[in-house]
Amino acid sequence: DAGITQSPRHKVTETGTPVTLRCHQTENHRYMYWYRQDPGHGLRLIHYSYGVKDTDKGEVSDGYSVSRSKTEDFLLTLESATSSQTSVYFCAINRQGMNTEAFFGQGTRLTVV
Amino acid sequence: QKEVEQNSGPLSVPEGAIASLNCTYSDRGSQSFFWYRQYSGKSPELIMFIYSNGDKEDGRFTAQLNKASQYVSLLIRDSQPSDSATYLCAVNSGTGNQFYFGTGTSLTVIP
Numbered sequence: 087d088a089g090i091t092q093s094p095r096h097k098v099t100e101t102g103t104p105v106t107l108r109c110h111q112t113e114n115h116r117y118m119y120w121y122r123q124d125p126g127h128g129l130r131l132i133h134y135s136y137g138v139k140d141t142d143k144g145e146v147s148d149g150y151s152v153s154r155s156k157t158e159d160f161l162l163t164l165e166s167a168t169s170s171q172t173s174v175y176f177c178a179i180n181r182q183g184m185n186t187e188a189f190f191g192q193g194t195r196l197t198v199v
Numbered sequence: 200q201k202e203v204e205q206n207s208g209p210l211s212v213p214e215g216a217i218a219s220l221n222c223t224y225s226d227r228g229s230q231s232f233f234w235y236r237q238y239s240g241k242s243p244e245l246i247m248f249i250y251s252n253g254d255k256e257d258g259r260f261t262a263q264l265n266k267a268s269q270y271v272s273l274l275i276r277d278s279q280p281s282d283s284a285t286y287l288c289a290v291n292s293g294t295g296n297q298f299y300f301g302t303g304t305s306l307t308v309i310p
Contacts, residue, residue, distance in 0.1 A: 117296055119297075119298070121300075126207075126302065127302060128287065128300045128301055128302035128303055129243070129287065129289075129300035130300075131297060131298070131299070134295070134296075134297060136295070136296065142295060144297070176242060176243075178298070180296060180298075186231075186248075187233055187245045187248055188233075188245075188289070188298050189245070190242040190243050190244070191242060192241075192242055193241075193242050
C-alpha cells in the first residue's frame with residue numbers, strides 16, 4: 087500500500103456542474119499525477135504536480151484544472167462537467183523521480199449524465 | 200506527442216505456456232520502462248521495471264529492453280489463470296518525470 091487515497095470512489099453528476107476529485111497521500115512524495123482511463127485509450131495524463139503549487143498540463147488537460155496547496159493533497163476539478171468526461175480517474179504518486187515507479191490510487195469512477 | 204504502442208490482443212495462452220507481450224515507444228530519450236498488471240475494475244500494479252538494455256528476470260517474469268529498436272517486452276513463464284489481466288507498458292521520458300502508458304494487452308490464460 088503506497089498510502090494513496092482517492093475520494094470519492096464513485097460519483098454521478100449532471101452536465102454543466104463542477105466536480106472536484108481528491109487525491110491524498112501519506113508519504114510526502116514530490117510527484118503526483120492525475121490520469122483518466124477509457125476503453126481503447128489506456129491511461130492518459132491530465133495534469134501532474136512536482137511540488138506544492140507546482141503543476142503542469144498533461145496530454146488531455148482541456149476542461150480540467152488542478153491545485154496542490156499541501157504536499158499531501160492533489161485536487162482535480164472538472165470546471166463544467168461534460169459527458170465526454172465520464173471515465174475512471176486514477177491518481178498516482180512517484181516516490182523519487184526517474185527510474186522509480188508510479189503507484190496508483192484505487193480510482194474514481196465518474197459518470198456525467 | 201510521446202507514444203507507447205501495444206498490441207491490444209486479446210492474447211490467449213494455455214496454462215503452463217509462455218506469454219509474450221510487446222511494446223514499442225517513440226521517444227528515444229526515454230529513460231525507464233515499466234510493466235503493470237491491471238485486473239478488471241482495479242488499479243494498475245507494478246510487475247517490473249527495467250532501464251538498461253538486456254534482460255531482467257524476477258520469478259516467472261522477464262523484461263527485455265532494446266533501446267536501439269525502441270522495444271520492450273515481457274515474458275511470463277508457466278502462465279497461470281491468475282495471470283489473466285490487462286498488461287500495461289509504461290515509459291518515463293525523463294522530461295518532467297512523466298509516465299506514458301500504452302493501451303494495454305489483454306491476456307487470458309486458459310486452464
